[in-house]
Amino acid sequence: MPQSANWNYPTAYRFGPGRVVETAEACTGLGIKNPLLVTDPGLAALPFVEAIMQSCRDAGLGIALFKDIKSNPTGENVDAGLAAFRAGDHDGVIALGGGSGLDAAKAVAVMARQSCSLWDLEDVGDNWKNADPDGIAPVLAIPTTAGTGSEVGRGSVITDQAAHVKKIIFHPAMMPQMVIADPELTLGLPKHITAATGMDALSHNLEAFCAPGYHPMARGIAIEGIRLIKEWLPQAVAQGSDIEARGQMLVASSMGATAFQRGLGAMHALAHPLGALYDAHHGLLNAILMPYVLTANRPSIEEELNHLAICLGLEDAEGFLAWVIELRREIGIPNSLAEIGIDAARAEQVGAMAVVDPSGATNPIEFTAEDYAVIFKKAVHGDA
Ligand SMILES: [Zn+2]
Structure with a gap:
């Protein structure tokens, strides 16, 4: 570095x-x-x-x-x-x-x-x-x-x-x-904050990459941001005093926000209402929601994920999803919203709030309030 x-x-x-x-x-x-x-x-x-x-x-x-x-x-x-x-x-x-x-x-x-x-x-x-x-x-x-x-x-x-x-x-x-x-x-950040904020950076790069629309500069930045996170986030969590890991994550985080000029998506459309209703950590919410939203979006982003996987040295879209799950496990992110005390009681309200959140406008699939409620319930219960 x-x-x-x-x-x-x-x-x-x-x-x-x-x-x-x-x-x-x-x-x-x-x-x-x-x-x-x-x-x-x-x-x-x-x-x-x-x-x-x-x-x-x-x-x-x-x-x-x-x-x-x-x-x-x-x-x-x-x-x-x-x-x-x-x-x-x-x-x-x-x-x-x-x-x-x-x-x-x-x-x-x-x-x-x-x-x-x-x-x-x-x-x-x-x-x-x-x-x-x-x-x-x-x-x-x-x-x-x-x-x-x-x-x-x-x-x-x-x-x-x-x-x-x-x-x-x-x-x-x-x-x-x-x-x-x-x-x-950033050297003094505790492990769980390093993990949650790092996953927020990943969600920015990833949602920007998956957003439809022509913005090749943002797309290129997003791919490199994801690559840096793949290489350095586990080390930044495991060894918080590693200045190179901290530096690479700081840059990857700025790259995520640069890339999301292209737009965000359903992870953020759900994380915003959940943050407001439950006062939960924004990055942690995105981290938990990530595989459920990717799975819901998969029919329209399969080719994009295949390309991304190759850039990351992974096989295909399936391999990319497996990597997301493994990364979450490795850095201590819970698999379900239930594990952070969120239940499905307000699913309808969450869906209604998510569908009007501006982040969802650039999701690869235009979800309805009902679709958002279904994704939310899967994330609550940990249904892949
Ligand atoms: Zn975010």
Whole structure:
């Protein structure tokens, strides 16, 4: 693995161990003089966060910390961050965290100086045009997990608590201007989080690969992302201190989010309502759902999976499915939703919510609410 590298794809991307020390210089380069660092309370307590703050102060930047981001952030949570941003008269956001921290921070940045509400930017039709592009603050993203890829994405998933649904907030200018991808920040992740977030990255690459539509660049990135995950996720879980495994997973995670410009699919269409209804981990949900959704989609993606299998050194679609099952077992992912305490009682509601989730629009098969309910029930009971 190269020690470090810089890419523009299309986000400026600084990759390499130890590069978090470049945070202050990166802010200056982006024209940010008074950043608000947005993160969660767990990360805020770690020494490297104070080191970032101090390096920014030493560089003459004004900087403040907003550390109240919850996992599965809500609209209220974003509003609190936004209040801090406006009160401190900040001019940019340092988004630090896993999916929740990055998504909430990006939502604060897009809302920085808007007169519309957050939900006016829900990813439906041309809603993003409700935002004034001049009112969006620049973002420097520093991921601390390898899964969401939100550091290179143009959307945020935020829970609307009143409606009990996860909504995607979207604006093309929400894509962070720069990423610092420092694998040293992911070394301390526990095994189960490494496994669940890694499977989220796999689901992004895989759903993007299976999505219909012509986007050969995204397709190529997805195949290589899946290959990296096949090679490195078991090692990142087994040996969390392996900096190369951590680095390769960090890149594969960004590749997943780059690839899913092509679209996601039924794994995410189901994982979003399940996350909102049961407050379960997003990556873990995708990991459990993966083989059930692949099996349901198989009639229309058999040829694609055969091709993917060959790229991965596997025999065919059957071999690919067997590999997914084996990978899940190897890294400790449960086989059924029942094993994480989800039963089938709300199957009808889950189906109704999944069918309107925007992720499902690019699933290879257009599932009905009933189809989604059937897949969900199979995943609950572990019926292959
Ligand atoms: Zn995801």
